[in-house]
Amino acid sequence: MPICGDVDVIWYDPRRADAIHDREFEALLLAWEPSIAWSVKNQARMHVRNGDAPYISATDAMRYWPETATAIAVRRSEAGGCEIAAPLGLDDLFDLVLRPTPRFRRDKRAIYEDRIRSKSWSETWPLLTKIDA
Numbered sequence: 001m002p003i004c005g006d007v008d009v010i011w012y013d014p015r016r017a018d019a020i021h022d023r024e025f026e027a028l029l030l031a032w033e034p035s036i037a038w039s040v041k042n043q044a045r046m047h048v049r050n051g052d053a054p055y056i057s058a059t060d061a062m063r064y065w066p067e068t069a070t071a072i073a074v075r076r077s078e079a080g081g082c083e084i085a086a087p088l089g090l091d092d093l094f095d096l097v098l099r100p101t102p103r104f105r106r107d108k109r110a111i112y113e114d115r116i117r118s119k120s121w122s123e124t125w126p127l128l129t130k131i132d133a
Helices: 019-032 043-050 058-062 109-119
Strands: 006-011 037-042 073-076 082-085
Touching: 006 019, 006 058, 019 037, 037 043, 043 058, 058 073, 058 082
Parallel strands: 006 037
Antiparallel strands: 073 082
């Protein structure tokens, strides 16, 4: 099954917070797999764009993302397995629930609603249940 949309790659290194490093990683990924729309973001600088206090890790940054079900990351472990980071849990992802994170329920609600519309998730995944609380 082809990947729809983009693939977000997050990382965390405050010593290399300039966006040029993200572009370099995107170029490498695109050369490796050109059929995917790669989006690379160093979470060490994203707090500035989002108006938050500095994040302490990539996992910490995910706590500030708009939806609970998208605040999930997977990486390959040194042993060859997978490690999952899900600071807001996995239930909403597995239950097909679209729910705003606490901050986007109140302070940033308009951003959350615009994002839902622009992504057309309800049309793409008709079994998705939107929960506002």
